[in-house]
Amino acid sequence: MILIDCKKISENKIESIKNEIAEIESKTGLKPCLATILVGENPASAAYINAKIKKCAQAGIQSLHYKLAEDAKKEEIVSLIETLNASNEIDAVLLQLPLPKKEFEEDCINAINPLKDADGLCPYNAGLLSLAKNYKNLLDKNIPIPCTPLGIIHILKESGAEISGKNAVIIGRSNLVGKPLALLLLLNDASVICVHSKTKNLKEICKSADILIAAIGRPNFINKDYIKDGSIVIDVGINRIDGKITGDIDFEDMKNLDIKLTPVPGGVGVMTTTMLLENTLRLFKQNRLNKKSAGG
């Protein structure tokens, strides 16, 4: 087993974003700004937000943090989002999920202006991803793309994996990971196989994967019986057991296999926060730079 060095890939990406921002700032005096919103006191969410703010600083992205109370009404959250939508200084708005009241999430996400949608979760942006004609076209348009799947594509490319023509099996079909990742892998010419809790021959299908992505949310679910020799395995799982974070892949069981594997922690999660910088930069370019040069 070879561990994929996601921290290194992430650092390189931050460095390249930082250089691009520095260059733009030296020419225009402008730099991107991300607004983050945390509702309530969930410690995991607070930790994610802190990590994101820290990375912004590292890359030269300004960040503004907004905190609402655990019992904030939907109208308060939406009203804050609308204020941020209207600000000319803010390029991207991130609403940290999950909200204390899960039933608020859809309306709150839909309140974010698609041109400031840092996570690429608004219907309009999800539609642009679904309708994209090819990967280059998608990137050229500076559309925000859900951070976890975007980070996974980046890991695959940076670790030298061939995607075109390969069998990519995705376990899990969420809006945050499975579905947008399927679309991104299709745009990169993989044969894409989406499996989930209702799939009957899961082991057999996983074993056919050249690229296996586990986004199940069940600790150590995937053992060596699911793995093909020579494959690349991406572990999206972040499961907390007795205060320790573990993935969906049974790490110990992988050690003697001829595979490339992303670690947990320090794998996909690291790339997810880094890709938030990428989305912020994209939206900054779309909102402020293209406007300057092309009038809109």
Next chain:
Amino acid sequence: MILIDCKKISENKIESIKNEIAEIESKTGLKPCLATILVGENPASAAYINAKIKKCAQAGIQSLHYKLAEDAKKEEIVSLIETLNASNEIDAVLLQLPLPKKEFEEDCINAINPLKDADGLCPYNAGLLSLAKNYKNLLDKNIPIPCTPLGIIHILKESGAEISGKNAVIIGRSNLVGKPLALLLLLNDASVICVHSKTKNLKEICKSADILIAAIGRPNFINKDYIKDGSIVIDVGINRIDGKITGDIDFEDMKNLDIKLTPVPGGVGVMTTTMLLENTLRLFKQNRLNKKSAGG
């Protein structure tokens, strides 16, 4: 081989739409109205539009037809769409594709108000499909859904095929068929496999399909070597050879197999136009009935 009687399935669907419309009309005095736009003189497009208008009449849907010249400018098409968007009498707008100038298509489709998007092709509606939490939720919301994939799901359900847990292989990844169909099949709990021209082991993957959908656009491409016994095979191909229409499935080669198959012509194509009525009815309910009862 058993041929699936798509004409019968389509007639039943039209009958049920007709009854629903008659009931709504008797209560409210309102009936749905579809506006169709044909640009240029493409005889196949003109024939499709005529078939659609005829079916509307059959179901009690009013239709208004607009014709623009072959050399119509993009601004003329967009301007007509905006007029139709603004009309309170029109529930759904259908722009017949392909346009004589293919490069106009994206902007013209994007000009259609998502609330009047008869084909479900606008980014916002594509996003709602991509983000739908389950199939019932999608249907309840009266979101328009691309007609061909919606028709295929209807064929599968009406012909008694089990979808949940089955391997569904889709050949082709277009925005009109492959991608929205993958999302619809996932919502119906199939394991979904998307293959295409870059797939290396196409025959082997197709042979694993409980449900095989061919949307390739190459006449008679799929012969019996691609087919599993007991499977259900959906032929989306409409290829014209010497004035004769033929599908992507080699029909003669299927005759002795233990499969269910949709014919071409008289198969998926028939359901596609029928599902336009379904979308028009959905948009009518969303725009005019829900507005009346729920204030928007």
